[in-house]
Amino acid sequence: MKNTIFLLLGLLVPGLSTMAQQVNWRAFDSVNTVVGVQIGMDINTAYGLSVANRLPMGIPAAAGIEYWAPFGNRFIDDWNLMATMQGELWRKGSWSATLKPSLGLRRVESPVAKIVSLNAGLSVSGGYLTNRWGALVEASVDQSLASHLQHGLLKETYPSVYDGWYKSMGGTARLGLLANVALGQNLLSVKLGRSWGQFFADSPTIPWYASVSLVRYF
């Protein structure tokens, strides 16, 4: 199908899709690969890169990699790397719905501890897409599956603190709006939304997210 392409918009956010984006399936017709850059705020200030490639399936679908990292003066100590799949599961005219599962690895390094965490996410989006622009509602969840903690400063204050693998200690949920517009060979996308802790039990310190991304297709 000719009108399957993607755009990937999105990048970032761990595990899910705060900053990550699904493709505007209508925007590009004969594209195989999409590369994007993104900047925004989600839990913390962050930037990201992403790449996705069309999958030879009966529906518009793509597989991709998303890398996201918080700002700071140490370049590669904290990051999130996600493998994603996304597919347009439903379409009626210009109305469209997309499902996007993801699985990833997250690393955190601070004076307190070094953490490596396995996480999984699921994003559902739906809205109006044309080949020039799109507007969607997006909901997503991101769950930590297990984390390995190696303590630094905390080891000094509490020598008995346990270093090793821990079961899940939480996850996040997000709900937001996404809009994109085609600019020649590029797609500009903006996201705004609200974040909660697992099961809406609490909110992160910065409970809102916002991002801008620019995607180019090849």
Add this chain to the structure above:
Amino acid sequence: MKPFSFLTLTLGLLGCSPADPLSPGLLVPLTVAEDPTLPFVQVNGTTLHAEAFGTPGDPMVVLIHGGPGGDYRSLLKAASLADEGYFVVFYDQRGTGLSERVPKSQFAGAEAISLMVNDLDAVIGHYREADSQKVFLFGHSWGAMLATAFINQFPEKVQGAILSEPGGLTWPQVEAYLSRSNKIRLFSEELNDALFPEQLFSGRSEHEILDYKAAYFTSVENAPGNPIGNAGPYPFWRNGAVAFDALFETGSTYGLDFTSNLNSFQPPVLFLYSELNTAYGRAWAEEVSAPFSAVQLSVVPGSGHEMLWFGWEGFAPQVRTYLSSLK
């Protein structure tokens, strides 16, 4: 098979059985409710981690830690006052440090501050041997605010007070000070070091996880170039995240004013501020201490806000001179 079950199986095959973060003592130290070897007092319906140094009948100096939600570990250099004829008492406030965890509901409503004041009154009552025994309060940061709240309510029960950098004695003062001391730099390494882990520890109400998560914010407070002048991290046992949240909510919801009756307190107060805390300074110390009838205002050289840990050498002589004058 659920993803988590699959992961657990995989890790198990690799010899890695994930630990339960709620297992006592794994992420945060055991409290007096879990470790019977810790020193404690049972007062006012709760069990507090507490200990005392010196001869019980000597003039009493009660150390009151900061936060809210901190603990007294970084104040322990003041235990040396016991060598100079003082009975020095330390306690972790309700729901903080190694004191037992308590539900947030205990801090509910406008009476939360009175609860903390009554806890302090009960600690003094527990250790005091005679009505003639003098009592001096020694409060740091939030602890200096709590000491002032106590004096405001019970001026006749205290014979002197040492206050080191209380953020403010009214809620507007607290807000003004926090706006200077907690500057937010959104793109900084230290802030993102604290916020990034929130993706992992979220949506959980268990106090162990909340306390553990709060520890990550020490990277912000003590980062190089911090406005409060701390030279680096300082020791603590446990961040009492629930107590911190609850008492902060109390202040922002109901306000606070610890100055309404301070003119009833006649002894001089030793009011100290640190040389390196750029959010404080002499002008702010003069404004905050103004409601007291008599104030000895002084600076602790070469230290930032945590001056009982980083600046004790410059702090101690002033404390000794002050206490000797009232002993």
